[in-house]
Amino acid sequence: MSTTVPPAESLLSGSGEQAWIEVIQKMDEVYNDLLQYEVALEEKNAALEESHQFIESVLASMSDILIVCDRNGGIEEVNPSLCHFAGKSAEELAHTPIFDLFADDVERSKAREVFARHARDGVHDCEFFLRAGDGSTVPVSMNCTPRVSQTGKLMGVVVTGRPVGELRRAYQALRQAHDDLKRTQSQLLHAEKMVSLGRLVAGVAHELNNPISFVLGNVLSLQRYASRLGTYLDTVHAGNGEKLPALREELRIDRILADMPHLIDGMIEGAERTRDIVDALKRFSAVDKAQPEEVDLNEVVERSVRWVTQSSSDKFAVDCDLPDKLHCRGSSGQLQQVVMNLVQNACDATAGRRDARLSITGRQQGGEIVLRFADNGPGIPEANLAHLFEPFFTTKPVGQGTGLGLSISYGIVERHGGRLIAANLPDGGAEFILTLPVEGK
Ligand SMILES: Nc1ncnc2c1ncn2[C@@H]1O[C@H](COP(=O)(O)OP(=O)(O)O)[C@@H](O)[C@H]1O
Ligand SMILES: [Mg+2]
Structure with a gap:
């Protein structure tokens, strides 16, 4: 809107009255416009206030921590969760470096490096240790997203984080309970195995008895054979060659020699069967591989x-x-x-x-x-x-x-x-x- 003021001579001339009327009309229009602008401005202000309050309430109800930083890592804005976590007010935190929130120098340099390297594409679920208000160090799973201006210029970053200490403690407790349960289960498994083994002792003993008595019988025969072979060898060493054929006949040396491989084979078989049964027993009672x-x-x-x-x-x-x-x-x-x-x-x-x-x-x-x-x-x-x-x-x-x-x-x-x-x-x-x-x- 623009108004042109009529020249002074026309205001004084006959057409002057008309010119004044025009001026007054224009001023009326300007005033009306101004009024409308003011109403619109008030409406916009109210909407702005409302959205501001909305954002504030969202930030206040967020359980995750939120930090808005400038390009150099200076804190610009935080939410109440962070204030609560760090034990400081938003005013105390404003303009301090975000890195002061980290637990120690190692964490600080790790954060600097990660944030610098990924400032443009963001950081997701990266775990850092922060220093809480009570002095304890708390593991926090952090996300960092770049904040860019309308022209695409990097203005800073928005960092959100979730303390995972509680979660981790709960997870560890769950894991412990699971391990305990597994241990109890395997103890039960073993206990039932031992109970059934107890009931089976007679059966296993019976099975073992067979080959053992087999071996024992053969060993007793071998013992008898050994003493007869001894007698025969004594006669050989004494040089009584003429007595040997009769003695050989009497002691039934040829039968002994023929029988021995069978006896030994039988013993090997018996010993092997015993070993197999013991192996099976061991396998059965073993805490499982x-x-x-x-x-x-x-x-x-x-x-x-x-x-x-x-x-x-x-x-x-x-x-x-x-x-x-x-x-x-x-x-x-x-x-x-x-x-x-x-x-x-x-x-x-x-x-x-x-x-x-x-x-x-x-x-x-x-x-x-x-x-x-x-x-x-x-x-x-x-x-x-x-x-x-x-x-x-x-x-x-x-x-x-x-x-x-x-x-x-x-x-x-x-x-x-x-x-x-x-x-x-x-x-x-x-x-x-x-x-x-x-x-x-
Ligand atoms: N062959 C079967 N005939 C009838 N009942 C059976 C048989 N097998 C198992 N059962 C039943 O199942 C129950 C559970 O068996 P189990 O788990 O082996 O434990 P347990 O033998 O120590 O009782 C037995 O007590 C019995 O009542
Ligand atoms: Mg049973």
Whole structure:
């Protein structure tokens, strides 16, 4: 808007009155415009105030710390979270270097370097130690974003941070609890193993007894042979050559010589069997090494059956129908623990029956091995089916059952990438189906 004042002579002339009217009209217009400007300005001011308050309230309610810096790292603006953290007011912090907030010189130089190097593209979730108001050092996960002017010039940075001390403490506590749980679990696993081993001592002793008595019998024969050979050699050394043929006949030296290799072979076999049993025992009772190995399931099943049946006082018949080769990968000690518990459970369930029987069948179908354990016991009451695999669920008297067998077995089978399920057979009796992948995990 522009107004042109009429020249003085026209104001004084006849047309002067008209000119004055025009001036007054113009002034009115100017005044009106001014009024409108003022209203608009007030409205804008109110909007500005409102958005200022909004930003203030957002900053105040932020739990993360926020620092606005100039290009040299001088603090321009902070939020109440930072004031609370640093134990200083916004005025005290203004214009001080942001680096003063860091815990020590090492952190300061690290921050300088990181902020300088990444000022343009920003820093994300970088952890620094800051000095809190109470003097403690607190790990803070920080983000730094560049602040640019409308012309694209770097004006400074905006830094946000979240103290992670609490989070880390909570994480450590969680980890500790998890470790404790794992330790307890492996202790339980071991305890159940030892309990079943305790029950199996008779079976294992019986199995060991065989080869040992075998070796012992052969050693006694060798002892007798040695004394006869000694007598014969004494005669040879005494130079009584003429007596030798008769003596050889009498002491049956030729039979001794012919028999000795068999005796020695027998002893080697017996000693090897003893060693295998002790190895199996060691493998079974070992606190597990995690390395998976090739497991011969035939051997695992046969050994489990032998150990259980030989230690059971009742008559308990087990028939196995397994293919020649049934191999999977995993821990043979752990899988033996699973199979032995299934055989032992069937033995317990059928105890007292004259025709107590368990039939084990094994099949390899595709990439899976399926072992079925079907007994002719009373089966599992419907109400118990859902609880069988729960730790400490047992229907056996104290001393006979820990209630851990199936729950531990479930975990072992799961770790091997397999499944263990229980069901009742249509004609009575229980059936447990153990499925394992051939390749294992
Ligand atoms: N073959 C089975 N027939 C009937 N019940 C069974 C059989 N196997 C397991 N059970 C039931 O499952 C329970 C839990 O077995 P398990 O976890 O091995 O613990 P435990 O043998 O120490 O009792 C047993 O107490 C029994 O009640
Ligand atoms: Mg059991």
